[in-house]
Amino acid sequence: MAGRLTPEQRDFRTALRTFAHRECGTRARRDALTAETGGPHSPSLYARLADLGWLGVCLPETYGGAGGGMTDACLFLEECAHGMVPAGGFITSVITAKAYEKFGSPAQRKAAIGGVVAGQVLSIAMSEPGAGSDVAALRCRAERTENGGWLINGHKTWISNAHLATSILLVARTGTGGDKHTGLTMFHLPADTPGVEIRGIDTMGGREVNDVFLTDVRLPADAVVGRTGHAWTQLTTGLNSERLFLAAHMLGLSRRIFDDTLGYVREREQFGRPVGSFQALRHRLADLATEIACADLLVWDVAARCDAEPDRLFPREASMAKLKATETAKRAALEGMQMMGGYGYATEYDMERHLRTAVVSTVYGGTSEIQRDIIGKSYGL
Incomplete structure (x- = not known):
């Protein structure tokens, strides 16, 4: 790089x-x-x-x-x-802010983007108990009220950073009939709006994700972000940034895991010499370094393409970057734990934390299986 x-x-x-x-x-x-x-x-x-x-x-x-x-x-x-x-809180905040940048009203942009710059956390709520990888199957419902506003009811789940957020970019169904991808709308939802309840979900990584319950939540007409019924199209324009940001983050984690592992095997001695001097570990590290270098080249190539053509979508390339970087991070953490032995499993060291962070990266933001499916479909399969 x-x-x-x-x-x-x-x-x-x-x-x-x-x-x-x-x-x-x-x-x-x-x-x-x-x-x-x-x-x-x-x-x-x-x-x-x-x-x-x-x-x-x-x-x-x-x-x-x-x-x-x-x-x-x-x-x-x-x-x-x-x-x-x-x-x-940064990844969800910047992903959400980029959506406001493209589709928000001037007032929404000032509140959301200015808020992120000032240190506020934003969140985006799409997934539901019955709509994970198949996001378009969501059932959270927003209905028009007599005064032109909106009445919203539903349940969102696995919502990252909602408990830290000043506002949530909510995706709800405003129309029925036809293709399930139509009739979805984005809403600017202040987190302290009456009727919004946020409950944390305990995970291996601590407090990161949440259930968000919406009970008779009322929003004004101008809470719509972009065009009513066009959220799916709006969401697809943000896939470059979401997947690439996640890839860059996991690339950094992969580098950290490699550095931690390398430092350990250089110092840890068994049978009278550093364990890193044994061919079994030396070759493992050589393979891992090569995989990280490949992920590095891919992530930065996609970033450069996005900067060169900011209005163009790169669904195949962004999915490749996300797939490669997250799977590499997971492999690096598993290899690091194996090479550190019991110390890799102990909470005294960072490796077990690295593993918890890396494993979930292959799930959020579109699972590795979904990324492979997107890549395959891009070839007409």
Whole structure:
């Protein structure tokens, strides 16, 4: 990646690494930060990232952002993951902000994008108990009221960062009949709206995802984001950024896992020498380094393409990047745990945390199976 960065981006990377080392460079510091929410997000650290102006890295200057592109956002995400910076609210926030940037009204853009730049967390609610990979099967219903507003009832689940969010970009059904992909609408939903109940779901990774219950929630007419009944088309335009951001984050985690594993096998001795000197482990690390390098090339190539043609969709390439980076991270964590033996399984070390983070990455944002299906269909299969 280094050869593809501008001087400004190289300086940004240096600043990110310095910040991560200073603020999150020890296990004790990371544990103290993540204890704030019981999950991978530290509000106090996030506020400092906002003060530095980094949360608006790829958002418009009009709303206080830095005006950067996908490459800049991927750089931020990769380095935060490698430095174990607990800024778990960023991915959903920037994905949601990009949707507002494309389809929101001026007032919605100012509130949402300006909020992200200032350190607010945003969330997006699509999945339901009966609509996971098949998102278009959602049943959450929004109906017109007599005053032109909306009455919404339904249940969303696995909603990342809803418990931290100032507002939620809600996808609900406003029309019936015809293709299931039609009749879906996006709504700007302040998280404190009466009738909204957010309940955390306990997971291996701590407090990250939530059930969101909507009971007779009333929204004004101008809460619609974009065009009524066109949410599916609007959602597909954001797939480049969602999948690429997730890929960049997992690329950074893969690098961190490799570095941690390499450091361990260089120091751990058995049979009178470092365990990394045995061919069985040396070859494993060689293969892993090659896989990470392949993921790196793919992620940064897709980012460059998106920056060169910002209005073009890259469904095949974005799915490839997400598939390769997340599966590589999962493999790296499993290999790292195996090479560290019992220490990889112990909570004293970071490897077990790496594994929990990596495994779920092959599920959220579209499972690996869904990514493979998208790639296959792009070839007419």
